[in-house]
Amino acid sequence: MSTPRRKAKDKEGLFGKRVLLIVTGGIAAYKSALLTRLLVRSGAEVRVVMTEAAKRFVTPLTFEVLSGNPVADDLFAPHTEPEIEHIELSVWAERIVVAPATADFIAKSALGIADDLASTTIVSSRCPVYFAPAMNQAMWRSPTTKRNIETLKRDGRFVIEPGSGDLACGEEGPGRMAEPGEIVDVIESSFGRGELQGIRVLVTGGRTEEEIDPVRYISNRSSGKTAFAIAAEAKRRGAVVELIHGPVDVPPPDVDAAREVRSAAQMARAVKRAFPKADILIMAAAVADFTPERKSRGKMKRGEEVVSIRLKPTTDILASLNKSDKTKVVVGFALEDEESDRKAMEKLKTKGCDYLVFNRIGPDTGFSTDTNSVVIYGRRGRIASTPIVSKREIASVILDVLVKDKRIRQKSNERK
Ligand SMILES: Cc1cc2nc3c(=O)[nH]c(=O)nc-3n(C[C@H](O)[C@H](O)[C@H](O)COP(=O)(O)O)c2cc1C
Known part of the structure; x- marks a missing residue:
């Protein structure tokens, strides 16, 4: 491949x-x-x-x-020429x-x-x-x-x-x-390479924080680097870029609109509002799968007893969006311990994505690193894969796939 x-x-x-x-x-x-x-x-x-x-x-x-x-x-x-x-x-x-x-x-x-x-x-x-x-x-x-x-x-x-x-x-x-x-x-x-001229790209990135009490939360190690690299690359290619991100470790790039949220519920609301205007949605955020069933109003005190926190699933943002407009292109991300074509294709279908970017958890891949290695799936299976490269290069590979999508090419030609 x-x-x-x-x-x-x-x-x-x-x-x-x-x-x-x-x-x-x-x-x-x-x-x-x-x-x-x-x-x-x-x-x-x-x-x-x-x-x-x-x-x-x-x-x-x-x-x-x-x-x-x-x-x-x-x-x-000394001049030999008249200029x-x-x-x-x-x-x-x-x-x-x-x-x-x-x-x-x-x-x-x-x-x-x-x-x-x-x-x-x-x-x-x-x-x-x-x-x-x-x-x-x-x-x-x-x-x-x-x-x-x-x-x-x-x-x-x-x-x-x-x-x-x-x-x-x-x-x-x-x-x-x-x-x-x-x-x-x-x-x-x-010079106007702009293959995404006039295309509205919505990118989500970073992690979410789910509050346990006023001072504690459940989160993950997502740094926001991949999403920011994608947003910057989309901007470079002429897109109108909106970014919705949770807490991150690096400053966001210069895009058309950026909005910061904290919890998975806030992320879900923000994406739901912005999605109707977008031509492409790239869900690179590491949204929490679970949130505490109940948030303690005051700081939880230490005692002798074992404390358990019940977790309930958060809204699956991708699955919950209204995807009746088939001209929109939706890209999901999956981070797993092991690579599996079958699992990736299953996820792509259940979430209703057009593309799924699969990455594996490892020392040089996944969260917080500067590098990653991904496999990109389309509706018919694998489209592209990368060795371990910079997140900037990963962003470029993802956008190279998107600019070849017929719907995007057509919209971009209409809007040029
Ligand atoms: C080892 C060394 C490294 C330098 N690195 C830089 C640098 O990275 N950035 C900078 O602005 N000046 C740096 N300087 C200072 C410039 O070389 C100096 O200001 C010089 O006058 C610049 O001239 P120019 O702007 O005409 O090229 C460095 C100087 C030395 C000796």
């Missing part, structure tokens, strides 16, 4: 597009070598400009080989990507300083410009950087937000450059 992920050779989202990559002097410059490769693989013609500081981190030769073009780095380079280089570059480029974007280069760009080839190209640019900041967390949080980022956004520049985590300097926090694959996705969707 083949996995419907885009293979290198058929990933032509940027076919024939002209992308100018500006590499500035941060430690993440090494990641821009991979970025160059991915842009080229996506079909783009790539030219690279480097600042003097950038050349201290990676050699121009690396980018020359990967892009297949000479690297430009000198504002006053002035920074003007020629800014006219040539359909997109400019600054990656990594140092605090220094962000500050210069916010002020319009033009004292080298890279900064002069930004000032003379006439196409959308994307900054992928990368720096130490204190530099990212500094009031000057914040102010400069705001200025860039106000000026119509785009900022590909950095992630959080271990930084090269040994500290932890925000400031890690977005992964090269994410940057390519942003650039691709800026």
Whole structure:
């Protein structure tokens, strides 16, 4: 069985597009070598400009080989051509990507300083410009950087937000450059790859909390990472995305509407209200199957006796929705100890789903991890499977399946 992920050779989202990559002097410059490769693989013609500081981190030769073009780095380079280089570059480029974007280069760009080839190209640019900041967390949080980022956004520049985590300097926090694959996705969707243009996608995510008393609850380890990756990917592909999530461990992505709920009952009500407007429902939330029959009004006191809590089943949200509108596409999730085609197909049918994403509980799969491995079932059986990959890649595989669904293709064509 083949996995419907885009293979290198058929990933032509940027076919024939002209992308100018500006590499500035941060430690993440090494990641821009991979970025160059991915842009080229996506079909783009790539030219690279480097600042003097950038050349201290990676050699121009690396980018020359990967892009297949000479690297430009000198504002006053002797001219064999009649064009002035920074003007020629800014006219040539359909997109400019600054990656990594140092605090220094962000500050210069916010002020319009033009004292080298890279900064002069930004000032003379006439196409959308994307900054992928990368720096130490204190530099990212500094009031000057914040102010400069705001200025860039106000000026119509785009900022590909950095992630959080271990930084090269040994500290932890925000400031890690977005992964090269994410940057390519942003650039691709800026050209309107948008297979989900005009499609309304409702995604649920995170866990629910079922109260035992005012201070205790029953919950699970769902982090919300899969649902958020799906919501972000759907947004990137042009969908109008609504997110309903319970408690989570990571911040939600930037979508059209996001609503936080706590219990399974609140989740059920919110989904029931939002479902009529949705074209696709992706139920990635780990909704509690049981809730205490009775909630204690006061905090339960410890005594000598064994206490038992009676649990009653919660509403099965997927099974309870009115699915008479057959143009809607419903995706369910199942998390089990063992993989079983029979069980997965049974679940898909009893819940009335069009697709079921099956994942197994394991050390690198399931809840709270950054990776997962899934099998996707359709009404006729298995459609796709993945090895253990990032949740972002899982999201991409799920959406690759959905964009091929006839109902979605038809609606998207009508609404384009
Ligand atoms: C080892 C090292 C790592 C650096 N990493 C970063 C970084 O990740 N982000 C950043 O904004 N500046 C970083 N700097 C500082 C920049 O290199 C410095 O501000 C330089 O002037 C940037 O020049 P440019 O913006 O013209 O490329 C680093 C400096 C050194 C010595």
